[in-house]
Amino acid sequence: MLKRLARHGRAGVLVAALAVLLGTSFTTTGATAATVSGTMDGPEASAAVDASGRTPFTLPHRVYVREDGSVDTIADPKAVAALRSAALEEGGCGYACDGKDPNSYVWNGSTCNDAVTVMRHDVENRYAELRYSSRCATAWTRTCCYVRAGGFGYAANGTQRSFVYNSQGVYFGSPVWTAMLYDAGSLTYKACLDRILAGSGHDWACTGRF
Numbered sequence: 001m002l003k004r005l006a007r008h009g010r011a012g013v014l015v016a017a018l019a020v021l022l023g024t025s026f027t028t029t030g031a032t033a034a035t036v037s038g039t040m041d042g043p044e045a046s047a048a049v050d051a052s053g054r055t056p057f058t059l060p061h062r063v064y065v066r067e068d069g070s071v072d073t074i075a076d077p078k079a080v081a082a083l084r085s086a087a088l089e090e091g092g093c094g095y096a097c098d099g100k101d102p103n104s105y106v107w108n109g110s111t112c113n114d115a116v117t118v119m120r121h122d123v124e125n126r127y128a129e130l131r132y133s134s135r136c137a138t139a140w141t142r143t144c145c146y147v148r149a150g151g152f153g154y155a156a157n158g159t160q161r162s163f164v165y166n167s168q169g170v171y172f173g174s175p176v177w178t179a180m181l182y183d184a185g186s187l188t189y190k191a192c193l194d195r196i197l198a199g200s201g202h203d204w205a206c207t208g209r210f
Contacts, residue, residue, distance in 0.1 A: 055117045055129055055142065055175075070123035070205065080118065080210070083134050087184050092137020095182050098153075098162060102133065102140050102180045112136040112180065119191065119207035130191035130207045131177070137184035139210060141191035142177040143169050148194035150204060151178045156186035170197055183210070 050056060060076040075083075093107040102112045112133035119130040128149065129142040141164070143149040149169050153162035164178040183189045192206035 054120065054127060054144070055131075057117055057120065059116060059118070068123075070121060072207065073120040073122070074208065075118045083116070083118065083132060084184075086134035087137040090135050090137060092135070092182065092184050094137075097136055097138045097180050097182050099164065099179045099181075100138075102131070102136075102138065102177065105136075105180070107136055110135065112138060117142075118210050121191070121193070121205060121207045123193070123205045124195070126193055128191045128193040128205065128207060130189065130210055132183065132210065133180075136180065137182060138180035139183035139189035139191075140164065140178050140180045141166075141193075142175055143191075143193045144175040145173045146170055147197065148202075149176060149178050150192040150194060150202070151181060152190050152192065152206075153181040153183065154188045154190075154209060161187075 057073055057075075059079040061073050061079075062076065064072045064074065066072065097105065097107065097112075102115065105111065112135055114135045115131045115133045117129045118132045118139075121128045126147045127144060130139060130151075131142050132139050139151070139153075141149045141151040143166075147169050149166040151164045152160055153164075155161045162181050164181060166176055166178045169176040181189055188209040190206045190209045192204040195203040195205055
């Protein structure tokens, strides 16, 4: 079930009040905040995972270790360029896909089931994957296990335009995901997990932007 918490618009004060009540923090200016259930049948629910719950990294990639011990797995630039080119040819579903569930939303007769993992950030035995669909030209976050998931979308000038969130992951020992955000052209997206497992506030650990 997809729940839209805020949309592009002017209800900043009301949204901020809702954020306090829900224990959820997000940008209200020009933002889309959405939470999505990760327990349904569908392409994301049935995506192949390894023994640790991670989606196999099928693209050529490199692995980097940060100073804090966390690990980044990043697709090769040529593979990334090919994905962007394919998204440009497909056209994608545009901003209409913002806040939609990649597991069930149908665009142009198909779901976004061509998704691949472009980046992954591993920290403290948990991870956040940046999933990307060239068909829909959208990105979202997939995480595991027992952790809250978030994703941030950015405009061409680098300002945050949107935010998606899934707090239900703290209850599951299997992968969950956020809603999608449009991610084509000069738009970018980063996938995050929350180091704070309960209560208010967030401590996001994220991939780079794609």
